[in-house]
Amino acid sequence: MVRRKQAASSSKSSTHKLSKAEKARANAVKKRNKKSPRAKETTNRALFSRVMQLILADDKIFAEVMFHGNVKWLPEQLAIQALIWSWQESKNVTDAFDQTLEICQKLELTEVAQTYVGFMNAISRYRGIITSRLRIHFQGLAEEFGGQYFRTDDWVLMAFDGSRASAPRTGSNEAAFCAPNYGHGEKAKYGKKKSKTAPRKTAPPEPQVWITLMWHMGLRLPWTWRLGPSNSVERHDVQDILEKEEFPEKTLFCGDAGFVGYPLWSAIINKQAHFLVRVGANVKLLSEHADTEKVGGGIVLCWPKGMMDSGEPPLKLRLVRIKVGKTWMWLLTSVLSQKQLKKKQIVRYYALRWGIEVEFRGLKQTIDRCKLRCRNSNRLLAELAWSLFGMAFAELLALQQQVQQKPREGAASYDPKDRSLAETLRALRKCMRNLNDVVGPDENLLAMLAKALVQRYHNRTDKRARYRPKKRKAKLGDPEIRKLTAEERKKLKQIKHKKAA
Secondary structure, three states: OHHHHHHHHHHHHHHHHHHHHHHHHHHHHHHHHHHHHHHHHOEHHHHHHHHHHHHHOOOOOOOOOOOOOOOOOOHHHHHHHHHHHHOOOOOOHHHHHHHHHHHHHHOOOOOOOOOHHHHHHHHHHOHHHHHHHHHHHHHHHHHHHHHHHOOEOOEEEEEEEEEEEEOOOOHHHHHHHOOHHHOOOOOOEEEEEOOOOOEEEEOOOOOEEEEEEEEEOOOOEEEEEEEEOOOOOHHHHHHHHHHHOOOOOOEEEEEOOOOOOHHHHHHHHHOOOEEEEEEOOOOEEEEOOOOOOOOOOOEEEEOOHHHHHOOOOOEEEEEEEEEEOOEEEEEEEOOOOOOOOOHHHHHHHHHHOOHHHHHHHHHHHHOOOOEOOOOOHHHHHHHHHHHHHHHHHHHHHHHHHHHHHHHHHOOOOOOHHHEOHHHHHHHHHHHHHOOOOEOOOOOOHHHHHHOOEOOOOOOOOOHHHOOOOOOOOOOOOOOEEEEOOHHHHHHHHHHHHHHHO
């Protein structure tokens, strides 16, 4: 009996031990199953796919677009392919495409352009259709990801400026981008004669593409743009943007001294927006009550003679004299109330406008688009447009990660101007080169984007001691202000009576 009891007890203990082992094994399997999705996300391929899905997962972007029936690519996947192509470091466009196609195959993107010719034909033929819808989608993401940085003191600050990018000297590029005097197939022009016998030949200028950029000053992101020949007028490009595109409520446009004139300012006001523009001797203004040469912080009128004769009403504006750094300047704004737009805000906003120059430098130097590469004008415009999109989406991804990381790290002093385009591109390119690698939480793409900030260091040398070439810039001078004449007052009263009636 004793032996039977011992055997029974031993069998019970063995079954008890076996059940514990089974439980431990089952728990290990459960943990492994829980960790398996996370383990997949730690690969560069999974993280890069997740980032692409984050910005281009919406199927409604190109839902209403009709493409040719023979195309073998999807517009969403073609857009991802074009972004990857714009992020490549290769200087040769064909080499960049080969690297892009290899990355798309690793990401299992099967419905993309399979040849360089097909890819370039697709992004150049459908450039206007794809980029217009992608721009609207990007602007919605910028407002969503930007959060509190989308508005500055309840204003949406937009800067506009222009710049040029060089193009290869080909017949197609010269015909599309050079001034009319240097069209395709024309002979070299002659300059001034040094002597009576031998005229000096001058080569036509290098073809250049003009870029008129609107830039979100709070998020420090490209917002929209226009591309054209080297003799484009940036004011006309801005008017075209205002006519065809929509902007958020309470948008304040900031521009330098080139963006002046009644047509541009009235277009901004008719858009239910406001502007803040630097002015000088190139602007003539009128005053109802003061007969002085200079009015500091007063209400003035912009009413050119052509608009006066046609019966158009004057623009009532506020002129402010401020000091930015060591320079005194005049700024003109359509915000008449000093409570809505204070003088300190004007100084700060105009200083923020300088960031658009840094954005152009990033496009030309960091992304290396100072000289474009395509030899066909249509393909060159597509190359430049997708370079701008590549820069915009790369900065948007870094902004999104940095805004999310800010509360965790407790860095209340985060500023979007600390974002580094070079570090952002370095993180994306490193991830694309090593898609098969498994990385830790501190070394993955999202962590690198969150850390893509400008390096802060203590400069031990005095920058004032460095050599700087002297630049002679023409002074803008003061705007010309005069008092309304009796005839002008009479016309102004007539317009006010018509408006009241």
